[in-house]
Amino acid sequence: QVQLVESGGGLVQAGGSLRLSCVASGRTFSSYAMGWFRQSPGKAREFVATISWSGGMITYADSVKGRFTISRDNAKNTVYLQMTSLKPEDTAVYYCAADRNYYGRGYGEYAYWGQGTQVTVSS
Numbered sequence: 001q002v003q004l005v006e007s008g009g010g011l012v013q014a015g016g017s018l019r020l021s022c023v024a025s026g027r028t029f030s031s032y033a034m035g036w037f038r039q040s041p042g043k044a045r046e047f048v049a050t051i052s053w054s055g056g057m058i059t060y061a062d063s064v065k066g067r068f069t070i071s072r073d074n075a076k077n078t079v080y081l082q083m084t085s086l087k088p089e090d091t092a093v094y095y096c097a098a099d100r101n102y103y104g105r106g107y108g109e110y111a112y113w114g115q116g117t118q119v120t121v122s123s
Contacts, residue, residue, distance in 0.1 A: 009117030022096030038092035
């Protein structure tokens with residue numbers, strides 16, 4: 001069982017930056033691929049980025065490529081999402097997710113989810 005807790009969300013002006021963190025419980029964090037997803041009102045949950053257990057593989061959604069950076073620190077059981085050049089359309093609740101057997105964009109494939117953190121970008 002893995003429990004995930006996100007933090008770092010908030011209100012920021014367009015063009016600004018935020019760093020989200022997701023801390024995982026358990027001693028096997030380094031065995032899990034980690035993903036970030038987001039969901040805004042009335043829309044489906046959307047893939048943002050994912051990183052493999054070792055950090056050797058990383059994939060981004062086209063909408064955030066070049067602006068967001070996913071990373072992980074297995075010693076701290078933490079995955080990060082550094083967000084720069086934020087746009088109003090990045091406004092959403094951001095969720096981290098974990099899975100031991102899946103690496104990819106499919107939100108239905110991840111077994112564990114955090115509660116989400118709100119990111120609001122004002123224009």
